Amino acid sequence: xxxxxxxxxxxxxxxxxxVQVNLAQTIESKTVQERLSxxxxxxxxxxxxxxxxxxxxxxxxTFEALEKGWITSASILVxxxxxxxxxxxxxxxxxxxxxxxxxxxxxxxxxxxxxxSGVGRVPSLVDTHGYFPLDTPDVxxxxxxPDVEYELHSxxxxxxxxxxxxxxxxxxxxxxxxxxELFGVYRKLRDEYKLPILLEPSGTxxxxxxxxxxxxxxxxxxVVTMEPGVAPNSKDWxxxxxxxxxxxxxxxxxxIVHLAYDDEEMRGATWDHPDWGAAWxxxxxxxxxxxxxxxxxxxxxxxxxxxxxxAKARQQ
Amino acid sequence: xxxxxxxxxxxxxxxxxxVQVNLAQTIESKTVQERLSxxxxxxxxxxxxxxxxxxxxxxxxTFEALEKGWITSASILVxxxxxxxxxxxxxxxxxxxxxxxxxxxxxxxxxxxxxxSGVGRVPSLVDTHGYFPLDTPDVxxxxxxPDVEYELHSxxxxxxxxxxxxxxxxxxxxxxxxxxELFGVYRKLRDEYKLPILLEPSGTxxxxxxxxxxxxxxxxxxVVTMEPGVAPNSKDWxxxxxxxxxxxxxxxxxxIVHLAYDDEEMRGATWDHPDWGAAWxxxxxxxxxxxxxxxxxxxxxxxxxxxxxxAKARQQ
Numbered sequence: 001x002x003x004x005x006x007x008x009x010x011x012x013x014x015x016x017x018x019v020q021v022n023l024a025q026t027i028e029s030k031t032v033q034e035r036l037s038x039x040x041x042x043x044x045x046x047x048x049x050x051x052x053x054x055x056x057x058x059x060x061x062t063f064e065a066l067e068k069g070w071i072t073s074a075s076i077l078v079x080x081x082x083x084x085x086x087x088x089x090x091x092x093x094x095x096x097x098x099x100x101x102x103x104x105x106x107x108x109x110x111x112x113x114x115x116x117s118g119v120g121r122v123p124s125l126v127d128t129h130g131y132f133p134l135d136t137p138d139v140x141x142x143x144x145x146p147d148v149e150y151e152l153h154s155x156x157x158x159x160x161x162x163x164x165x166x167x168x169x170x171x172x173x174x175x176x177x178x179x180x181e182l183f184g185v186y187r188k189l190r191d192e193y194k195l196p197i198l199l200e201p202s203g204t205x206x207x208x209x210x211x212x213x214x215x216x217x218x219x220x221x222x223v224v225t226m227e228p229g230v231a232p233n234s235k236d237w238x239x240x241x242x243x244x245x246x247x248x249x250x251x252x253x254x255x256i257v258h259l260a261y262d263d264e265e266m267r268g269a270t271w272d273h274p275d276w277g278a279a280w281x282x283x284x285x286x287x288x289x290x291x292x293x294x295x296x297x298x299x300x301x302x303x304x305x306x307x308x309x310x311a312k313a314r315q316q
Numbered sequence: 317x318x319x320x321x322x323x324x325x326x327x328x329x330x331x332x333x334x335v336q337v338n339l340a341q342t343i344e345s346k347t348v349q350e351r352l353s354x355x356x357x358x359x360x361x362x363x364x365x366x367x368x369x370x371x372x373x374x375x376x377x378t379f380e381a382l383e384k385g386w387i388t389s390a391s392i393l394v395x396x397x398x399x400x401x402x403x404x405x406x407x408x409x410x411x412x413x414x415x416x417x418x419x420x421x422x423x424x425x426x427x428x429x430x431x432x433s434g435v436g437r438v439p440s441l442v443d444t445h446g447y448f449p450l451d452t453p454d455v456x457x458x459x460x461x462p463d464v465e466y467e468l469h470s471x472x473x474x475x476x477x478x479x480x481x482x483x484x485x486x487x488x489x490x491x492x493x494x495x496x497e498l499f500g501v502y503r504k505l506r507d508e509y510k511l512p513i514l515l516e517p518s519g520t521x522x523x524x525x526x527x528x529x530x531x532x533x534x535x536x537x538x539v540v541t542m543e544p545g546v547a548p549n550s551k552d553w554x555x556x557x558x559x560x561x562x563x564x565x566x567x568x569x570x571x572i573v574h575l576a577y578d579d580e581e582m583r584g585a586t587w588d589h590p591d592w593g594a595a596w597x598x599x600x601x602x603x604x605x606x607x608x609x610x611x612x613x614x615x616x617x618x619x620x621x622x623x624x625x626x627a628k629a630r631q632q
Contacts, residue, residue, distance in 0.1 A: 055397075056427070056584035081371075081397040084445070085426035085584070110401035111372070116446065118434015129400070130432065130474060158446060265581040268372035268401070 032252050035313040038303055045245075045302045046220070046254040046310070047288065049074040050101055050172070053083040055111065057266040057278075061259040061285050063089055066096055070288040071257065072306045075101035075170050078155040079113045079132070087162035097306035099168035099198075100156050102189070104139045104148065104175045106132035111269040117154040122147035140178045148185050156193060168307035170198035170205075177204075180211050196311050198223070198254060205254075219310060222248070225256035226284070228275045234290075237283045242296055252310065257284040348568050351629040354619055361561075361618045362536070362570040362626070363604065365390040366417055366488070369399040371427065373582040373594075377575040377601050379405055382412055386604040387573065388622045391417035391486050394471040395429040395448070403478035413622035415484035415514075416472050418505070420455045420464065420491045422448035427585040433470040438463035456494045464501050472509060484623035486514035486521075493520075496527050512627050514539070514570060521570075535626060538564070541572035542600070544591045550606075553599045558612055568626065573600040 033042040049062045052074045059082055065071045076086050076098060090098060104125060106112045112131040115122045119130045124144040127133050133142070159166055169189055171177070176186035177199075190197040196219050200206045205223045207213045224244045230236055245255065260266045262282035270277035287293055297304070349358040365378045368390045375398055381387045392402050392414060406414055420441060422428045428447040431438045435446045440460040443449050449458070475482055485505055487493070492502035493515075506513040512535050516522045521539045523529045540560045546552055561571070576582045578598035586593035603609055613620070 056581050060580065060584070081427050081429060082584075084428045084447075088426060110404060111397050112400045113397060116435070118436050119432070120434050120437045129478065131400075162445065261580075263581075264376065264577075264579060265372050268376070268398075 030316075031250075032310065032313045033250065033303075035316045036305070036309055041250045042303050043248055043250055043301065044252045044305045044309075045297070046073050046252075046305055046307060047071040048170075048254050048256050049259045050170075050256055051075075051077055051258060052098070052101070053077045053080040053086045055080070055082050055260075055265055055269055056085065057260040057263050057269075058082075058281070059085050059089070061261055061281070065259055065285065065288055066093070068289070069304075070294070071259070072304050073097040073099065073167070075099035075168070076159060076164070077101050077103050077113070077172060078158050079103055079106075079116050081113070083158075084162075087159075087164060090162075090164045094165065097167050097308050098164055099170055099195075099307060100159055100166055101170055101172050102152050102155060102176055102186070103172040104132055104143060104151070105134065105136055105173045107134055107173065107273070108269050109134075109272055115151045115154070116158055117151050122151045125151055136173045136175050136178050139175055140182070143182070145181050145185060148182065149188070152185065152189060156189070166193075166195060167311065168196045168198065169193070174204050177206060177208050179208055183208050183211050196307060196314065200254075219252070219314075220254045221251035223254050223256060224248075226258075226280075232279065232283060234283065234286060238287050238290065238293060241287060241293065245296075245302070246300060252305075257288055259285045259288070261285070346632075347566070348626065348629040349566065349619075351632045352621070352625055357566045358619050359564055359566055359617065360568045360621045360625075361613070362389050362568075362621055362623060363387040364486075364570050364572050365575045366486075366572055367391075367393055367574060368414070368417070369393045369396040369402045371396070371398050371576075371581055371585055372401065373576040373579050373585075374398075374597070375401050375405070377577055377597070381575055381601065381604055382409070384605070385620075386610075387575070388620050389413040389415065389483070391415035391484070392475060392480070393417050393419050393429070393488060394474050395419055395422075395432050397429070399474075400478075403475075403480060406478075406480045410481065413483050413624050414480055415486055415511075415623060416475055416482055417486055417488050418468050418471060418492055418502075419488040420448055420459060420467070421450065421452055421489045423450055423489065423589070424585050425450075425588055431467045431470070432474055433467050438467045441467055452489045452491050452494050455491055456498070459498070461497050461501060464498065465504070468501065468505060472505070482509075482511060483627065484512045484514065485509070490520050493522065493524050495524055499524050499527050512623060512630065516570075535568070535630075536570045537567035539570050539572060540564075542574075542596075548595065548599060550599065550602060554603050554606065554609060557603060557609065561612075561618070562616060568621075573604055575601045575604070577601070 031040050034040055049071050051058050052062045053076045062074050114131040115125050119126050124142050124147045176182050198205055199219050200223050201213050201218045230240045258276055258281045260281035262278040266278035347356050350356050365387050367374050368378045369392045378390050430447040431441050435442050440458050440463045492498050514521055515535050516539050517529050517534045546556045574592055574597045576597035578594040582594035
């Protein structure tokens with residue numbers, strides 16, 4: 001063996017290592033869009049309905065929107081009475097992209113729910129009537145983390161036991177980013193269940209004060225979701241969504257909508273709370289199903305994706 | 317003091333005792349009708365709606381029927397999601413006659429409920445999904461009496477804590493008379509809360525095999541309630557009720573109806589179970605509100621009473 005050959009054999013593993021390292025760097029530096037075989041300039045959009053399972057009106061609207069492709073994903077309020085209808089539908093639609101809408105609040109006054117794991121088991125999570133509190137600040141103040149962990153495990157496990165192939169975790173009323181402790185549980189559940197969590201670098205679904213989210217940890221660049229204040233006519237409603245979405249730069253986004261029919265059941269549930277109420281949800285439903293909105297998405301070149309897609313991109 | 321006077325003084329307490337005993341016998345032998353100042357030949361009728369709180373459709377129909385006087389009483393499914401709406405309505409209607417529909421079953425498949433006291437606290441009362449079982453035989457076979465007692469105390473206490481002036485106890489799907497042990501708990505709750513329980517000498521709401529109900533213990537002579545098999549047109553439906561009620565002899569009776577609207581919510585809840593389903597409950601609602609049925613009750617001379625009335629009669 002001459003010196004040249006020896007040198008080559010000696011260098012070969014080093015060269016191989018160099019190639020591997022470079023490849024890893026290339027993968028790491030690839031955007032989510034690229035990892036899913038889109039161009040780096042693509043804008044990926046999850047169109048996501050919250051609160052599935054809350055009641056029959058929400059279920060009917062959300063099932064239809066998923067079936068027709070008006071939305072790409074939804075997440076489930078497991079403690080709610082109509083969860084079994086979701087489980088049955090999920091069996092008939094095994095490819096549906098369904099996450100768990102981790103819940104520690106019960107915000108309506110006439111239709112309420114409480115912990116899956118029972119009042120006595122998680123006493124720091126319930127009010128004097130045995131339900132989850134009405135709003136997130138009550139959770140932040142009173143919830144003890146062992147109770148939170150136990151209850152949220154119960155919610156995820158109930159969905160998995162019902163045969164639902166859970167694709168992601170997110171949160172009802174931004175509960176999991178309302179304190180550093182709750183955010184810690186949110187991250188822990190992500191790691192334990194190996195499921196992506198909805199997390200933006202900052203904003204309503206970003207980290208709480210005192211914590212921070214790295215670019216790598218954030219699963220979306222921004223969450224777009226309607227807040228109170230927009231005029232309730234269909235033109236202003238649709239225009240608001242267009243104005244939020246149109247200027248977004250390349251990246252991954254989640255549009256959150258709240259779907260239901262403006263029917264007796266929904267009006268009964270939300271009678272004293274027009275924000276996110278029956279008429280609001282009907283407007284969101286009208287918006288996602290409208291030809292105009294679907295044409296807008298097309299013209300803007302948004303690529304509609306699911307949480308299953310996003311999880312795949314992160315595993316690469 | 318002469319002998320006559322001595323004899324009189326000696327006999328006086330004996331005579332007084334005799335009068336007292338006779339009075340007691342008279343009160344005891346008085347019928348409930350008489351104790352409520354009706355003639356012994358009167359026929360008292362509680363017109364009672366079950367399942368209040370189950371959902372918004374049931375609540376809407378039952379509230380209207382109570383407000384309009386089409387029915388005189390109703391009982392509440394405390395573990396159900398719309399219980400808070402009942403509590404709010406009860407505050408606005410403090411004279412409404414409302415009992416607890418003691419529940420150990422959850423019979424629908426898409427809308428389900430479980431124990432108020434939590435899955436972990438009463439494990440013998442839940443199925444593998446954490447809900448009450450679908451039917452009463454599952455309760456009879458699996459329920460442990462300490463769990464039953466704990467859960468039913470929780471249901472009654474939750475209603476009382478919500479400010480509902482509870483007038484009586486009855487049972488969902490005849491659960492409390494499905495075994496001697498469960499019947500024992502039913503009687504115990506009656507004595508502890510000093511509330512009348514629905515109990516007929518025999519029949520669906522009578523004692524289970526091996527137990528017996530004394531004439532004094534029965535709170536109604538008979539329960540009249542629709543069972544499957546009657547043609548679903550409004551004429552046959554109404555005729556069935558008339559045929560049951562017309563021949564009743566003097567006494568105290570309960571007519572049980574199941575009220576709701578045949579709407580999306582109710583059709584969703586009962587989609588795979590037409591018996592006691594959405595259309596059934598709409599027919600019952602149409603029946604109690606119909607001028608023809610109300611005229612029939614008048615012509616027949618039925619005296620409409622509440623459980624508050626029956627409790628009063630038993631205290632005399």
